[in-house]
Amino acid sequence: MHGLINKGIERFVIDTYGQTTWLEVAGQARLGFTEFEAMLTYEPCLTDRMLATIAERLRRPREAVLEDFGTFLVASPSLPAIRRLMRFGGVTYQDFLHSLDELSDRVRLAMDDLILPQLTLIEQGQGQFRLRCKPGLEGFGHVMVGVLRAMADDYGALAVLDHHGYGEQGEEIAIAIVQDPFSEGKTFELGVRCA
Amino acid sequence: MTAREDSMDLICPMHAILDTDGIIRHAGPTLQKLRPDTGMVGRRILEMFEVTRPQGIDCAAGLMAMRGRTLHLRFRDAPHTAFKAVSVPDPSGTGLLINLSFGISIVEAVQDYALTHADFAATDLTIELLYLVEAKSAAMDASRRLNQRLRGARDIAEEQAVTDALTGLTNRRGLEVMMKRLIARNGRFALMQVDLDFFKQVNDRLGHDVGDQVLRRVGQIMREETRDRDVVARVGGDEFVLIIDSPVSVVAVEQIGARLISRLREPMAFDRETSRISCSIGSVFSSDYDAPEIAQLFKDADIALYASKNAGRGRHVFHHQLKPAGTGVHVKDPTNV
Structure with missing residues (x-):
């Protein structure tokens, strides 16, 4: 599993539940260290053990943890880059949804060893969509539900999201845009001055 | 419009x-x-x-x-x-x-x-270009941070290392740790200070690459001529120290020295180059002291080594053989051991 994903989960636990909780998770999951490196690759079993431990400690289903993680990726001020990179997808939430087909290619363009499952958006009319996540990274669909929810908020769109479980073709998410946009949303400028 | x-x-x-x-x-x-x-x-x-x-x-x-x-x-x-x-x-x-x-x-x-x-x-394509610029600089930041952490870790590891990176022998820090341990448990040992002769000429004539190979080969010979429980350390450019743990006799240490001198004298071939070195040895026995101290042992081994070099290269001198006040040094010919 790519270190960037593991590092993201670590950041999520520390920022949301505190350093102490993270150190307990790292110990209980027998990681053998307390800090992931974003640019290294780790055995997938480490990520599985870490997620199982987090779910157990927080007494929440693994799916809910993954969804919270997805929301955190976009909404957390400590990871501003991800939200910005997502916003390059388009001017409106609909544009953004259409850009998801390219997400795994875009990610690979930036980091060629970070392989995300291919996403396909299926338009069903009247603001209804289905997003298909190809298999390969179990639970990625739940992370995407969190990402899509936070991005709707960012664009000022009101969207209802539903994870439709796992099928042969992977995971599927139902998206219904109720209103686009219902509020102003956050501004997005292409260039930001570095502090 | x-x-x-x-x-x-x-x-x-x-x-x-x-x-x-x-x-x-x-x-x-x-x-x-x-x-x-x-x-x-x-x-x-x-x-x-x-x-x-x-x-x-x-x-x-x-x-x-x-x-x-x-x-x-x-x-x-x-x-x-x-x-x-x-x-x-x-x-x-x-x-x-x-x-x-x-x-x-x-x-x-x-x-x-x-x-x-x-x-x-x-x-x-401007939007895609800007996306790439941001994504790449985020990735570069992460890489840079990783490199900095790795460099920090390497510095610490080097500082804590007890092994000489070139030869794989114990370094000076490791040597002192071993000697303290031996002294603490009242162990008897011989300290042999070995300096290579003519090594500088090899380095100058054949280059540092060959010089490094010579040092590695010397380390290997020293390991072969000692037992596993003995310590072989490289403490400087061409300076080595051997700790012979619980030597059976003075003669046994003399024999180790003689074998070292004779094996290091053999020409070493590297590619088309041949290097010829030799070594001078000064030794002390911890049993010659009531309360052996590391600094004193090194000092006396140094004196013996100096005497050995003065007597001509390729010799082995024991500190206890030297007359007090450093007059009329008696040096045993190693070939007669």
């Missing part, structure tokens, strides 16, 4: 239509956005922009003559954003249609002018 201008604004939002006098008759929305307080229409293009390449274009006629050529422009007032441009005859007039793009200045431009998606044509 004409339907044609509308279409052009969508496809080329940074274009301008000029008349034959070089006066801007229409400016695309993004171009106009760059100078929101100055209406561009009605102004001379060369008043607003300087043509930096090709050089020497300072009148409308000059600009007209450059049709189809790549131009480099720059705003005359700040921010002095640079542009690439190309012009063609205006299809519906007598003037010029000129289209501008930011080129490499895009990263500053989006910051200077707070540009958004809507300011670029849908087919323009």
